[in-house]
Amino acid sequence: MKHLSDQELMRIVQGGDFSPASEIYDRYSGRIYNFALRFLKSAEAAEDATQEVFVKMIKHANQFQGDAKLSTWLFSITANWCRDYLRKADNKVKESEDVLVTLPAPADQSPDRTLEQRENALRIQRALQELTAEQREAILLSRYQGLSYAEIAQIAGCSEGAVKTRVFRAMETLKKLLSVDARGGDRCLNAMS
Template sequence: MNHLSDQELMKIVQAGDYAPASEIYDRYSGRIYNFAFRFLKNAEAAEDATQEVFVRMIKYASQFQGDAKLSTWLFSITANWCRDYLRKSDNKAKEAEDVLLSLPASSEYSPERDLERRESELRVKRALGALTAEQREAILLSRYQGLSYAEIALIAGCSEGAVKTRVFRAMETLKKALTADVGGGGRWLNATR
């Protein structure tokens, strides 16, 4: 099964045989889950999102066009699910959940390094949290999923120009949040001479 391309696996699914479901899940679940987790800032919701995305993939397999990238299609489903989730007002309160609690313990690091990493993570998490949902979606897909603006535009349902603006605005906000020398923030020690 792992010899087959995404398109070939999807053809089998489209023919009504779900044998490739497990393989497709293995290929994309990590990316989907991480995207949803960072977008929603809630592990439980990210689990629901991941499961639901793959169920929808099976359910709507016939809508998948063979010439499209499966990743783009899956991220479209994911982004839709996440937007719906955030739209429900009672879910917004859950955003406050501290993502650091659900991070796996990394045994390779010394406690000090771990602490320092966690601080850095916290800072990045806070900075991402300060973005609008649209900006966050765009920056997550660009920075962490390596998607092109054209792909992001497809997923977000907007123009490439809009993606460009969202990423730019997001970067402006993140830059301020991450490079400012205020309590908890980092500072550059490079000599200016």
């Protein structure tokens, strides 16, 4: 099925044959998962989001317009899921979740370099959490998913102008939080040996 386009795969699904499910999952699950992970800062929630987005894709395959971009449609479902998740009061406590060890330690790097990379990743993740959900959604889709403002507007349910403003504001905030001068802060962990 690898040679089939997204639209062709979806047409098969719409016909009641779900065998392309795994192929579509393999194409998009990484992007969906990472978007949700950055948006929600919870691996568990990101996994649930990924699961439910793809199940929804199968369940509501007929809602997919044949000429639309599948990625846009999937990100729309994902963004909705994430917004719902954040709306639920009980999920807000997860904001306190911290990551002690998240990143791999490549064998070819010194422990210091590894540690630096981990800290950078942590700093970015924390900075992203300082944004409003709307800004975070916009910057994640723009910076990490390479979506156009028109697509983001469709996903976020707003105008392109609003997207432009959100991304700009997000960048302004991130610039302050991530500038070289702002680096430092608590080290999350200490290498022992």
